[in-house]
Amino acid sequence: MELTPNEIDVVEDAGMLDGNPVKLIRTKGGFWIACGKPRGKYKDEALSAGSHPAIVKYNLERAFPSFQPAMMKSELLSENVKVEKHSHFLSDSLRKSGHDIYSVESSGKIEFQITKQNAKVYSVESEIKDGALVFGEINVGKEFTRALAGATSEKVLEHKMKIKIGK
């Protein structure tokens, strides 16, 4: 993958990997890429990419356990953002075609993102309010409804909340 300077919006220090710096790049199209030099490699390469910086960081930490994150400027990357992968609720065929489902939780809000090859396909936002996870409009393809329900129930069980649809 090649990026020209014109396509880059922001570059941030993401941390260190095996003694080498890792940069987090946001493209003007809103895509995030973590770049760095893993052990044994001579050139920088894309280590992780995605539609949300916290998801990029989450996948980076899983793929490279020796990655040491830096203090991030971005609120979206602060320690208070919790990412979980719920792709085990997706059917085998959706997984094979590169789909994933994540939840991104921060400041009383949980966003569920469905991605394909790391690019966002659907996003569903919800809010933790009065002991309930409150959803507004839910607009996802019907093939993803089971996975969204599974991801939602995992978050609801984790927080011991109820589910409420419609604000």
Add this chain to the structure above:
Amino acid sequence: MSDKKGVGVPSDYKKEAHNKFDVLWKVKIKGRKLLADDIPLHCSLRVFDDLPKEDMNKVKEKIEEFGVHTPDSKKLTFKPIIFHSKQTHRDYYMLKISGMDGACDKFFEYFKKDYGFSHPKFMAHITIDKALYDDINKDGLKPDEIEFDDLTIEEGAGNTIHDFENLEKGFKHVGAALGIATSLAGSPTQTPKMDKPPMQTKPQSQYNSKRMLASIADVESSKGKNENYPAVGGIHHGESAVGRYGLMPNTIRETVHMNRDLKSKYGKALNLKGDDMRRYIHDNPDFENAVAEHHLKRLEHHFGQNPSKLGYAWLEGIRGTYNAEKHKKDIENHWHAKKIRDAYNREK
């Protein structure tokens, strides 16, 4: 008697046995090892609601400091009683023990407060069921009919997380070796004084848990190359085994439930079934390895380090293996036991 196993053991007792931490000796009474389900017959030194690492270290330190050792049943007296608990308002069949070493009282007193419910004094006993109670009342109990196993820490019934005596055995082997070396050198040696009769030395086992797990993965899935398992009925409700070790979702959930670390890290697995569990295992290989290690450790605890028996237990479960032993089934020649044993012998 076996048909009545566990009768008279209250359900809240079983629940506590599964959920709490216990410093205990497992015991064998008249050849029987289990109280009910997979709960071993045991004599608790102290039950803890929780046992974080620092408290666990304190327990280990105090066991050593007070010199708590495995009791010699010949020096003890046992009396079957029905104990009425003022706390739970229930009756418990018990074998009350007198003559325990004072070190046990010291240990109990030290951990009396702030670790969960405590009796006012250390009350050495073994909870038994009605069948054993009746049997002992009828025929009595000779000292050689009761055997105390190693002192261990259990996280949930039958899930040993620390064995004090194993360490001690290790030290004693070193001591014995040193003793032989000095006597060969012609120096006079003095036998160290021990509170406890010297343990019988066992031949060094070549068994290795990692090798065992690799053998299981080889037999179950050709080390992850073929993870297509058929659906299983009965208690498995049509679920299939999953992953490279061919673990049943039920076993995975049970193992997570019984292990605090797994529960805090992978607690969501408790609610997963069927394909969702299969995919979760696939996405989390560290979790799969951790569950397999814990499950094997549990089987080793029940059946020792015999690859054939462990291979059988991996397929048939703990209860199934005990049943097979009881009915004198030829475990060594069972197809799965043979496959695992052959794979273990091949594995380096």
